Structure formats: structure tokens, C-alpha cells
Amino acid sequence: MSDRTPQAASGRDLAEELCAQVADADRTGTPLRIEGGGTKGFYGRPVEGTALDVTGHQGISHYDPVELVVSVRAGTPILELERALAEAGQQLAFEPPHFGPAATVGGTVATGLSGPRRPWSGAVRDFVLGTRLITREGRHLRFGGEVMKNVAGYDLSRLVTGAQGTLGVITEVSLKVLPLPGAAHSLRLQMPLESAMTKLARWGRQPVPLTGAVWHDGSLYLRLEGGERSVDASRARLGGEALDRAFWRDLREQALPFFSADDTRPLWRLSVPQVAPPLELEGDWLFDWAGAQRWLRSDMPAATIREVAVRAGGHATCYTPGLTDPFTPLAPLLAKYHRQLKARLDPNGIFNPGRLYPDL
Amino acid sequence: MNILYDERLDGPLPAVDPTLALERLREALPGVTLLHRDEDRRPFECDGLSAYRVMPMLVALPDTIEQVEALLRTCHELGLPVVTRGAGTGLSGGALPLEQGVLLVMSRFNRILQIDPDARIARVQPGVRNLAISEAAAPHGLYFAPDPSSQIACSIGGNVAENAGGVHCLKYGLTVHNVQALEVITIEGERMTLGSEALDTPGFDLLALFNGSEGMLGVITEVTVKLLPRPQSAKVIMASFDDLENAGRAVGDIIAAGIVPGGLEMMDNLAIRAAEDFIHAGYPVEAEAILLCELDGVEADVADDCRRVREVLAAAGATGITLARDDAERARFWAGRKNAFPAVGRLSPDYYCMDGTIPRRELPRVLKGIARLSDESGLRVANVFHAGDGNLHPLILFDANEAGELELAERVGGSILELCVEVGGTITGEHGVGREKINQMCTQFDADEITLFHALKAAFDPRTLLNPGKNIPTLARCAEYGAMHVHNNQLPHPELPRF
Numbered sequence: 001m002s003d004r005t006p007q008a009a010s011g012r013d014l015a016e017e018l019c020a021q022v023a024d025a026d027r028t029g030t031p032l033r034i035e036g037g038g039t040k041g042f043y044g045r046p047v048e049g050t051a052l053d054v055t056g057h058q059g060i061s062h063y064d065p066v067e068l069v070v071s072v073r074a075g076t077p078i079l080e081l082e083r084a085l086a087e088a089g090q091q092l093a094f095e096p097p098h099f100g101p102a103a104t105v106g107g108t109v110a111t112g113l114s115g116p117r118r119p120w121s122g123a124v125r126d127f128v129l130g131t132r133l134i135t136r137e138g139r140h141l142r143f144g145g146e147v148m149k150n151v152a153g154y155d156l157s158r159l160v161t162g163a164q165g166t167l168g169v170i171t172e173v174s175l176k177v178l179p180l181p182g183a184a185h186s187l188r189l190q191m192p193l194e195s196a197m198t199k200l201a202r203w204g205r206q207p208v209p210l211t212g213a214v215w216h217d218g219s220l221y222l223r224l225e226g227g228e229r230s231v232d233a234s235r236a237r238l239g240g241e242a243l244d245r246a247f248w249r250d251l252r253e254q255a256l257p258f259f260s261a262d263d264t265r266p267l268w269r270l271s272v273p274q275v276a277p278p279l280e281l282e283g284d285w286l287f288d289w290a291g292a293q294r295w296l297r298s299d300m301p302a303a304t305i306r307e308v309a310v311r312a313g314g315h316a317t318c319y320t321p322g323l324t325d326p327f328t329p330l331a332p333l334l335a336k337y338h339r340q341l342k343a344r345l346d347p348n349g350i351f352n353p354g355r356l357y358p359d360l
Numbered sequence: 361m362n363i364l365y366d367e368r369l370d371g372p373l374p375a376v377d378p379t380l381a382l383e384r385l386r387e388a389l390p391g392v393t394l395l396h397r398d399e400d401r402r403p404f405e406c407d408g409l410s411a412y413r414v415m416p417m418l419v420a421l422p423d424t425i426e427q428v429e430a431l432l433r434t435c436h437e438l439g440l441p442v443v444t445r446g447a448g449t450g451l452s453g454g455a456l457p458l459e460q461g462v463l464l465v466m467s468r469f470n471r472i473l474q475i476d477p478d479a480r481i482a483r484v485q486p487g488v489r490n491l492a493i494s495e496a497a498a499p500h501g502l503y504f505a506p507d508p509s510s511q512i513a514c515s516i517g518g519n520v521a522e523n524a525g526g527v528h529c530l531k532y533g534l535t536v537h538n539v540q541a542l543e544v545i546t547i548e549g550e551r552m553t554l555g556s557e558a559l560d561t562p563g564f565d566l567l568a569l570f571n572g573s574e575g576m577l578g579v580i581t582e583v584t585v586k587l588l589p590r591p592q593s594a595k596v597i598m599a600s601f602d603d604l605e606n607a608g609r610a611v612g613d614i615i616a617a618g619i620v621p622g623g624l625e626m627m628d629n630l631a632i633r634a635a636e637d638f639i640h641a642g643y644p645v646e647a648e649a650i651l652l653c654e655l656d657g658v659e660a661d662v663a664d665d666c667r668r669v670r671e672v673l674a675a676a677g678a679t680g681i682t683l684a685r686d687d688a689e690r691a692r693f694w695a696g697r698k699n700a701f702p703a704v705g706r707l708s709p710d711y712y713c714m715d716g717t718i719p720r721r722e723l724p725r726v727l728k729g730i731a732r733l734s735d736e737s738g739l740r741v742a743n744v745f746h747a748g749d750g751n752l753h754p755l756i757l758f759d760a761n762e763a764g765e766l767e768l769a770e771r772v773g774g775s776i777l778e779l780c781v782e783v784g785g786t787i788t789g790e791h792g793v794g795r796e797k798i799n800q801m802c803t804q805f806d807a808d809e810i811t812l813f814h815a816l817k818a819a820f821d822p823r824t825l826l827n828p829g830k831n832i833p834t835l836a837r838c839a840e841y842g843a844m845h846v847h848n849n850q851l852p853h854p855e856l857p858r859f
Binding site for chain 1: 572618
């Protein structure tokens, strides 16, 4: 990182063409299906509409490692971005799942999915500093920016993160980046679920440099990251059996045997408070995020799974397409304000209509 | 250009008869304190931006959430504007009252409802002071990370409304990164929860949207915050420089070395001398700049980082490097910084605190620009920065009793903010727009962007009854403001009507 010159823009700028397509769609009331790399198509309801292909809008438009910020066009493959960051000794700390080599930056931000490090580092939205958006009129607007602290105006950038393209087209994002950890160690401990949960709650209040914690089938898998000496100290204290760090990639990419397609039971993600007790649902469980993200393979009815998740203070998302609507329905009042927001920002319903919920 | 509500520029306000308003609110809110006499309302005329004062029509001090619901419902029926106020420490006039509106004061909601050490969260009412949360969490080894300078007085509801920061944001984030859930009441009097104790919720991220929304979208009635384990070790290094630019470069060098300090602050000579005179922190008064670099975390790592930071600072040309010997000296180093505003206040009858953020690489250029503006205006400027995240707090010294000096200070401040925008930064890093920076919003955002902000507001409050006139300027105001700043003979937004 001795070179202080910020990287100049590279890649292709298709913003003008995209703006024209959107303005045209709004005029004619034609719904658009916003397309990135197509790796997360399963994550949401199917959209009927004309394809708006963002993948050609590519390139890192600005990267200055010393500022800890990168600005990148939405169509850029996330792999390409991660490679550029790694060359400068940096990373996307929220560890986004790719689900395929074609995954784009835009899709990553639009779906808002974060990886195993999320409870300790924060989610995608915690790293989004700014966005460029195409509004329904085909205007190319800029919100937020490339600075860490910015409270001018409403936080549109975080609002569109995870909104799955239903409020506008993300064309560029500015993300906070962080240095790669100096040292890392992964390990496995044999332990029943109850002891694992007790220990994780305790470690949460102690200076243990955890950045990954999974329990499955009698084993607790941990990742330590930080300075060399603190990682070594925790490693000595925790013991256990060394674990290949590829475990965390396979977990993030759902490549572990638990996620195998050979298991025909539907796959559910339950997002609940970390300290929620084990839930009364039959099936096979994998606890990620120290217990805050629980994967379930189960044949139980969708309504039952959702009810139990909501009662535990969370929600359940179905990862198996075609079975049921993927996302837990919103409380009536929340749903009303979602509809009103959609109606104000996209009155003709052209942006990914129905992707999140039938009426959005 | 005056920032007080101007119906010609900011849009007409509903004219509800004060007697009728009082009568209807008394009916709807039996037993609630409603202040209507001059002497009772006067203490609420302003918030931390005390140069601007407006007497509110009525001041309401409810005790229960049900009363807040009833108040909002009634105001909605009457078409009566509502300005919400927490502790009143905000620096941007976000709680500046309206003559035609009710001031809703949330200070009586001051109870900590729950601390759950295993879940590492605290559930609190909006009037709880920022520091009180960390104090209550301390027995569990936990604390609440955002620490604005006003943390002994400011309340969590206001922190959320302004998305407050502090000196530890680079590593620990702003308020938005440390809030798990909010309970809010809409202008129609409906209560809803945004976020949850889980790490995400389905649908739009309304929780993030409400952080920093300046009381424009709803009234916050409960906040669930994240608590963090107190770092095992925290060390502060103070480095002095005989050149401001070298100090600025050292900041980048520390980050380039792969270190993310818990806090990284910078002060210029005028600020150093003022703080030293006031607090006796042990600052080198002859230095052109000092950096305070706090390193925190696991003890072994902190020791390694301290060694590396010392090397970086020496290589960057620091003329002195001191590691605080113990917690007492560390606290003293911080006390100088945290009291920099009142310290500078002792140098001058009045000061005006700015809050721009810039990409750090632009620091030398912006400092030169500020020095030039100071020379041209004859007003002294002391500089205090959250250097790690590029957040500048230039303090403009003036005397409000001298004719025209307040206006001059505001003009210098406005020019500094415009300079921040010009180099790719923002007009406010953590203090909010409020009324103070309503005109400079027109520099940072174009007409389309401002129109989208208004559309978003309308999804929650179509009649603009919540905090009207704050945060987002009207296009008419921008047109008028732009007309005063004509560049190359081109009037911005010539197509807009003026009313």
C-alpha cells in the first residue's frame, strides 16, 4: 500500500443506457426484472418483467486503500472486487456469499446477504457508505458518499440495501473496507449444543477475538482473527482440533454436506436472537452466527416454522424455491409503510415488482 | 441567508388557533403537563444552536407512551405541527421550535428498561442519557460505543434521530451501527417496532432509515442498543508535529499500516493552547498540531500496535511521541480533547462549531482553504478533527455583540462546508442538518435528489406535520440560496417557481 495514488476508473459505464431503459419502462408502465449475475435468483419471489441487465456496467471507479473506501459499479463481479482489495491487504469484512462466480456487487448489496463474520463485523448495510441510484424517471442520483461519517439527508443507501431492487436500480456503491486480519486460526471442539451456547454467551463478554462460531452435530467450530499474539493466546486457551479455514468459505457458499441437494427436505433460515433457546421444530439444525442464524432442514409446514421463529423474536426465510413465499409476512402496520414507500418511489410498479412481497 | 422558518421559502404552515390547540390537547391528554405561559415556554426556545430562538406555541411533557400516541393523533387531526425534543443538546437546531407548532419534550422517558448481559443489549427509553447506558452496563463489563462529546447530557433518542457519532466511530461505527431496534410512533399515532433482537428483519431496512432522520418520520419511544465488551486494554499515544500537513499525513500512514485505531484525533495550535489552558492535559503548547491515537483490544495486540504506531509516527516526522503512562494520564489526554469546544469558548465571547467530513487525502487542501477564509474574514478558526474518519470541527471565533459578526461567522462556516462538498465530502458528519445547514443541503444535493427525499418523507408524513422545515430544504429555498451563489452567471434551477 505504499502507492498513494488512487486507482483510476476502469471498466464500462453503461449508466446512460440504463437510465434511458428505466425512463422508457416508467413511461410505458413496463415492469423491469433487474438482473445481475443471476446467482441469487432463488432468494425472492419470481419477477415477471422485461430484463434490465446491469452486468455490463462494470469497474472499480475509485479505490484509495488509505481512505478505507472503494467505489465500484454494480455489475462488477464480487470476485474481481475481492481480488483488488486483497492485493492491497484489505477485504469486505461482511464476507458476502457469492453462490457462483458471476455474483455481482449490485446483487450483493441488493440482497443484503452477509457471511459468517456478520455478528462481529456487521452486515452489508453497515459497510455501505453511498450509492448511485436510477430513479423511475431515469435520473441518475447520488446518495451518501465516500466518507465514513455522513448524516446529510435520509439514508437512502442503507434503505436500498436488501430492498432487492424494488425501490430503484443500484448502479454504484461506495463500501467501507478493512485491513485483512494479521493472524487467523480455526478449530473444532466436541461439545453438546447447550454447553456451546453457554460458552458463546460468556465469550461474547470477554476479549476473545472470535469472527466465526458454528455448532452442528456435536461440534463447535470457531474462527479466531486478530493480532498474532491474541490469536495464539486464545488458540492455546481453547485447544481443540485444528480446522481448515476453507470450512468458512464452504459454510458461506452452502457447500457443506448439511446444505447438500441430496437432502430433499426444504432448507430454512431462521434469524433469531442469539440467546433464543433451541426451537421446538423437528429436523436437522446448523447454528451459525453464534446462534443468531439457524439453518434448518425440515418437512414441517411453513406456517409452523414461521410461527415458531416469530415467537422466538425473529423470522424464517425459505431457501427452497417454489415451496412457499420466501420471506416472513410483515406486521400489518409495517406492511402499510412498505407499500406507501413503494408507492412514492415507484408509483408505476416497474422495479422488480413482487420480488419481496406480492404487493411491493 | 436567514435560517429561521420562512413561509415564503419553506412553505405555508397550518395556522391553528393556540387557544383551540390548548383546549383540544387538554381534552385528549388529561393530566399531561402542557406549558403555555411565556415564562414556562422560554427555556425551550432553542436547543444547542442557541443563536436561534423561537417560542413554541405549546410545550408538552408526556409521561407515558399512550400519551405520546394521543398527542400525535390529536395533532394529526388538528393539522398542528410537532417538533420533538430530547435533551436539547443538538448543535444543528434540529429541535428548534415553531411558533405555530407543539414542542414534544421526551425528557421524562428516562428509564433503563432492561440490560441483558448474555444478549449484550440494553432496552431503554428515549430520554436516557448516552453515558447512563454505559454506566448501567459497566458491572457486566459492557458499554455502549457511540460517545458524542455531549454524552453526559445528550439522550439516546436524540442520538438516534441525529445518528450521533463521537471519537470512536472509525472502529465502532455511528449510532446506526449500534442500534438493534426502535419503537416509534407515526404522526397518525400508530406504534410500530423497527428492527428486532435478531440480527435482521424482513422487508426494507426502516431501522437504518430512522437513524439520522431528525424527527421527520416518527417519534422514537424506545431504543434497543447493542452493548460491546469493554476492551481489555486501551492505550493512548500523543504525537506532536511542527507542521499540520505532516500530522495529516501521519493519519493516513497509520491506516496504511493496517491499523484501525479506536480513536484518532487531531487538534491545531489554537485548539491545543485553549485546551491546555483550560484542562492542563499536558499538551505541548508550541506544537502546530497534535494527534491522539487510541489503540484498544486484546492486551497483546495493543502492545504490538503501540510499537508499530510509534514507528509510523516517528517516520512521519513527529517531533514528540508520548505514550500515556497510566489510565489517569490517558483520561487527561482525552479530557483536553473532549473539552476542546468549551476551552475554545473561553478564548472568545462566541464560537460557531462546524461539522464537515472530507476524504482524508484532502485534508491539506481543506486546511489551507480554512486558513484563507480565516485571514479574509479576520475571524480566528480553531481546528479539532476526528482525523481517523475525516470529520472536521472547525470552531469559528466571533463576538455576537459586534454588529455583523454572527452573519460573518455563518458565511465563513457556510464556505467551509461548501469546500467540504467540493472535495467530495459532506456538510455534516454527525451533528445533523436541522435548520443550521438547511441552505448548504442545496450545495450537496441537486433538485432531483431533494425531490426524492421529499417523496420518502411523504410516505410517512404526507402533510409534513413532523418537524417541518428541518433536514431537507424546499426547492424554492434552494433556488433563492442558489441565486445568491451564482456561478458563471448561471442561476441554478432557473425553471423553479419562487413563492
